[in-house]
Amino acid sequence: MEALRIKAVRKKFGPLEVLKGISLDLEEGDFLVLLGPSGCGKSTLLALIAGLEDITAGEIHIGDVIANDLHPRDRNIAMVFQSYALYPSMTVHANMAFGLKMRGVSTADQDEAVKRVADMLDIGHLLERKPGQLSGGQRQRVAMGRALVRDPMLFLFDEPLSNLDAKLRVQMRSEIKKLHNRLQTTVVYVTHDQVEAMTLATKIAVMQAGEIQQYAPPEEIYNRPANAFVAGFVGSPQMNFLPGRLERGNGDPRLRIEPANGATECTIPIGSLVESSLGNGEEVIVGIRPESIRPAGSSSTFTFDAAIELVEMTGADTLATFILGGHEMMARLPAEEKPALGDRIGLSFDPASVHLFDRHTTVRLN
Ligand SMILES: Nc1ncnc2c1ncn2[C@@H]1O[C@H](COP(=O)(O)OP(=O)(O)OP(=O)(O)O)[C@@H](O)[C@H]1O
Numbered sequence: 383m384e385a386l387r388i389k390a391v392r393k394k395f396g397p398l399e400v401l402k403g404i405s406l407d408l409e410e411g412d413f414l415v416l417l418g419p420s421g422c423g424k425s426t427l428l429a430l431i432a433g434l435e436d437i438t439a440g441e442i443h444i445g446d447v448i449a450n451d452l453h454p455r456d457r458n459i460a461m462v463f464q465s466y467a468l469y470p471s472m473t474v475h476a477n478m479a480f481g482l483k484m485r486g487v488s489t490a491d492q493d494e495a496v497k498r499v500a501d502m503l504d505i506g507h508l509l510e511r512k513p514g515q516l517s518g519g520q521r522q523r524v525a526m527g528r529a530l531v532r533d534p535m536l537f538l539f540d541e542p543l544s545n546l547d548a549k550l551r552v553q554m555r556s557e558i559k560k561l562h563n564r565l566q567t568t569v570v571y572v573t574h575d576q577v578e579a580m581t582l583a584t585k586i587a588v589m590q591a592g593e594i595q596q597y598a599p600p601e602e603i604y605n606r607p608a609n610a611f612v613a614g615f616v617g618s619p620q621m622n623f624l625p626g627r628l629e630r631g632n633g634d635p636r637l638r639i640e641p642a643n644g645a646t647e648c649t650i651p652i653g654s655l656v657e658s659s660l661g662n663g664e665e666v667i668v669g670i671r672p673e674s675i676r677p678a679g680s681s682s683t684f685t686f687d688a689a690i691e692l693v694e695m696t697g698a699d700t701l702a703t704f705i706l707g708g709h710e711m712m713a714r715l716p717a718e719e720k721p722a723l724g725d726r727i728g729l730s731f732d733p734a735s736v737h738l739f740d741r742h743t744t745v746r747l748n
């Protein structure tokens with residue numbers, strides 16, 4: 383069953399249109415991540431789903447009802463914010479039971495629901511404390527617990543982990559994932575952290591300036607980004623982009639990289655990578671992920687020499703900045719590779735891993 387259907391939704395604040403026709407469908411049990419840069423409209427879309435803001439145009443269906451004019455209270459959703467919005471003077475137990483109490487649930491049933499969820503989140507021993515006596519991670523759990531006791535149709539999360547330190551974030555991320563695997567609830571989760579998006583989502587909607595750029599499962603977003611924006615936004619370090627031209631002479635098609643800064647030209651044979659509909663001389667953006675670039679001598683087929691401009695060791699791998707055709711690029715190499723600054727080293731990549739985008743529309747071509 384469809385848990386959520388958003389149809390051509392627009393939102394204006396005065397003259398400013400911040401959502402420009404958003405459509406997406408979500409199956410029951412899906413974990414949708416809204417991913418995009420600051421200000422692209424993620425929280426606004428969440429607020430429309432929650433009923434905290436009015437919709438300017440379009441429809442939102444939750445389950446099988448049109449929710450446009452439903453009061454937030456009647457939407458059967460639970461929300462977890464970045465600021466956990468716990469009541470400071472109430473105990474953890476009272477915070478978690480608050481929504482149930484407001485709905486007239488009996489004290490016995492409140493206690494049972496709080497206990498069940500507290501056990502699940504491992505906060506049973508904290509129930510008599512006040513929020514001020516908790517760590518950030520514990521507060522985060524309580525905020526989640528407060529949403530979970532309600533057993534709603536839809537969970538909405540707005541950057542729930544952004545106040546936590548890096549280690550706790552990773553830990554809580556895994557816990558949210560486990561919880562979702564177990565409960566199979568339907569979730570809409572806002573973040574601008576692409577690792578969170580990739581690891582948690584069953585589907586990602588990449589947003590930019592009030593529009594969805596791509597709506598697809600995480601693997602597809604990563605492997606087949608729909609345009610250069612998505613390609614550049616997802617993946618870290620970012621995908622390398624080079625201006626190129628498609629050359630179809632006799633023999634296999636090639637990509638001629640347009641040199642910058644007086645560098646020598648470089649051509650990449652690309653075999654069957656492109657559709658035959660792409661014409662000779664077509665101007666493209668060539669996208670190569672840093673992790674697609676390997677030391678020369680591995681099985682990758684296109685090999686070249688490059689001067690190393692910068693070496694950054696992360697521990698797990700070596701990030702090497704180099705110049706190709708006058709363009710600065712980055713390779714993510716195995717940690718054993720430790721090139722020195724100024725070295726010329728052999729690098730390679732498989733032409734099949736190249737992403738091609740239209741230079742003018744930036745839409746994916748291959
Ligand atoms: N109540 C409001 N009145 C006017 N403009 C608003 C209002 N709320 C949000 N906006 C504007 O709408 C745009 C989208 O804001 P929104 O909060 O949805 O972005 P976001 O994607 O959640 O960003 P962030 O990642 O920074 O949280 C922004 O330009 C913002 O300034």
Ligand SMILES: [Mg+2]
Binds near residue numbers: 426
């Ligand atoms: Mg926001």
